[in-house]
Amino acid sequence: xxxxxxxxxxxxxxxxxxxxxxxxxxxxxxxxxxxxxxxxxxxxxxxxxxxxxxxxxxxxxxxxxxxxxxxxxxxxxxxxxxxxxxxxxxxxxxxxxxxxxxxxxxxxxxxxxxxxxxxxxxxxxxxxxxxxxxxxxxxxxxxxxxxxxxxxxxxxxxxxxxxxxxxxxxxxxxxxxxxxxxxxxxxxxxxxxxxxxxxxxxxxxxxxxxxxxxxxxxxxxxxxxxxxxxxxxxxxxxxxxxxxxxxxxxxxxxxxxxxxxxxxxxxxxxxxxxxxxxxxxxxxxxxxxxxxxxxxxxxxxxxxxxxxxxxxxxxxxxxxxxxxxxxxxxxxxxxxxxxxxxxxxxxxxxxxxxxxxxxxxxxxxxxxxxxxxxxxxxxx
Numbered sequence: 001x002x003x004x005x006x007x008x009x010x011x012x013x014x015x016x017x018x019x020x021x022x023x024x025x026x027x028x029x030x031x032x033x034x035x036x037x038x039x040x041x042x043x044x045x046x047x048x049x050x051x052x053x054x055x056x057x058x059x060x061x062x063x064x065x066x067x068x069x070x071x072x073x074x075x076x077x078x079x080x081x082x083x084x085x086x087x088x089x090x091x092x093x094x095x096x097x098x099x100x101x102x103x104x105x106x107x108x109x110x111x112x113x114x115x116x117x118x119x120x121x122x123x124x125x126x127x128x129x130x131x132x133x134x135x136x137x138x139x140x141x142x143x144x145x146x147x148x149x150x151x152x153x154x155x156x157x158x159x160x161x162x163x164x165x166x167x168x169x170x171x172x173x174x175x176x177x178x179x180x181x182x183x184x185x186x187x188x189x190x191x192x193x194x195x196x197x198x199x200x201x202x203x204x205x206x207x208x209x210x211x212x213x214x215x216x217x218x219x220x221x222x223x224x225x226x227x228x229x230x231x232x233x234x235x236x237x238x239x240x241x242x243x244x245x246x247x248x249x250x251x252x253x254x255x256x257x258x259x260x261x262x263x264x265x266x267x268x269x270x271x272x273x274x275x276x277x278x279x280x281x282x283x284x285x286x287x288x289x290x291x292x293x294x295x296x297x298x299x300x301x302x303x304x305x306x307x308x309x310x311x312x313x314x315x316x317x318x319x320x321x322x323x324x325x326x327x328x329x330x331x332x333x334x335x336x337x338x339x340x341x342x343x344x345x346x347x348x349x350x351x352x353x354x355x356x357x358x359x360x361x362x363x364x365x366x367x368x369x370x371x372x373x374x375x376x377x378x379x380x
Contacts, residue, residue: 002377005115009369012114013107013362016051020107020365021358023047027099028353031088034130037064040086041127044102048125051110059127060143065136066127067145070109072117078376079122081149081328082109082368083321085131095349096132097157097337100361104155104335107365112372121376124149128320133172133239135278137320141327149328151290151375154321155364157352158334159342161303163295165332167284168217168243169250170318172277175201175220175261179270181234191232195225197264197272198236204260215245216253239277243318246283282322287329290375294333297370301363303335317343331371335364 023043032040041064045055048068057066082105085098109125116123126145130136137146146152156165177198182191205218212218220240226233242257244250258274265272295305321332338356341347351357 002373005119005373006370008114009111009373010366013111013366013369016107016110017362019047020103020361023106024099024103024357024361025353027086027102028094028349031093032086033090034087034132034134034136035064037086037129040064040102041066041129044084044086044106044125044127047106048109052113053109053125057127060140060145062129062136062139064127064129065140068109068125068127070113070116070123072122077120077122078150079124079148080112080372080376081124081126081146081152082106083137083152083154083324084125084127085154086127087130087132087134087136089132089344092344092346093349094352095345096343097348097352097357098131100157100337100352100357100364101154103361104364104368107361108368108372111365112369115373119373119376121372130278131320133277135281135320138279138281138323141323146324146328151287151372152324152328152330153290153332153368153372155333155335155368156319157337157343157357157360159339159348160334160336161298161305162334163298163305164286164291165284165319165321165334166316167281167318167322167332168245168316169247169283169322170241170243170281171250171254173240173242174275174277175238175240176273176275177236177264177270178273179232179234179268182232184230184232188232192234192269193232194236194268194270195233197268197270198222198225198238199264200267201261201264204263205257208256208260212253215249217241217243218257247280250280278320281318281320282326284319284322284330284332285325286331289378290329290331290371291333293374294331294367294371297374298333298363298367300370301366303363303367335360
């Protein structure tokens with residue numbers, strides 16, 4: 001029966017493949033950043049509605065979130081949730097491949113719905129905005145989302161295939177120094193140089209890295225540093241991330257990094273403001289049984305999990321899916337698009353359309369749907 005169901009899932013996916021590719025390409029051509037994904041979320045929700053899903057949008061008060069449900073009959077059976085991301089990166093478009101994530105999750109759900117009645121499964125797709133630093137899934141969690149799910153799953157594009165995600169916990173900060181502008185030649189003594197404050201902080205962080213454990217990452221960019229070389233900057237701003245193996249370790253190291261930013265303010269007299277851009281992303285807690293099913297199903301589609309240095313690095317990115325995994329059984333595998341560029345590079349955006357991307361979409365959606373079926377049928 002299981003193999004018969006899987007054949008029907010694959011056949012159903014083949015029927016809608018052209019629509020899924022069209023959706024992926026549409027999102028790729030029209031990238032929208034965190035919390036602004038109005039057209040993107042509407043497009044994904046509309047596709048699901050056309051295929052029999054009942055759509056709620058906005059969802060839990062978030063304009064670009066949605067929940068789509070396919071319930072073949074009223075029952076208390078197994079409920080699986082496919083999570084769809086669709087936000088793009090500022091200035092880079094879909095260089096993390098969220099256009100493919102949305103299409104894979106929609107495709108996996110539509111295909112699984114073909115056998116949902118006989119398998120006793122309720123199928124959901126949750127559209128989750130603002131993964132790129134906004135923590136959309138955390139906002140949804142705090143409003144009651146996901147708690148009804150027996151399994152949450154999604155697949156993420158990458159250069160190569162990686163079954164198990166091991167993302168860092170992460171804190172996202174907006175940094176601002178407020179000083180006092182002045183003419184740099186005529187009245188330098190009247191200025192409080194906010195740019196110097198940032199330079200002191202970055203030097204402190206560079207030195208701190210020597211004493212940080214290998215499981216910690218600290219990195220960021222200065223987004224505003226001043227306007228003219230003869231004007232002492234009265235304001236500087238930046239975005240910084242602190243990552244660690246676990247949330248517990250992240251909490252320990254955060255204060256050490258913050259002291260570096262405070263040092264910049266102390267040395268220059270500028271005022272420091274640190275504003276979290278989202279709540280902390282947690283580490284991933286992977287459901288091993290579901291992961292084992294996914295490995296076997298992905299191999300059955302023709303994917304390979306050969307050891308690769310790029311693969312080992314890719315599974316260390318951060319995601320708010322980690323927060324979902326703390327309360328729901330979950331997996332977050334990576335599906336290779338065959339790119340030499342890695343995520344968050346312009347070349348990777350190019351790789352998220354075309355034949356390699358389309359194969360990843362098809363294989364990822366199939367493996368996700370088969371995995372959800374396997375887990376559902378294993379329930380007592």
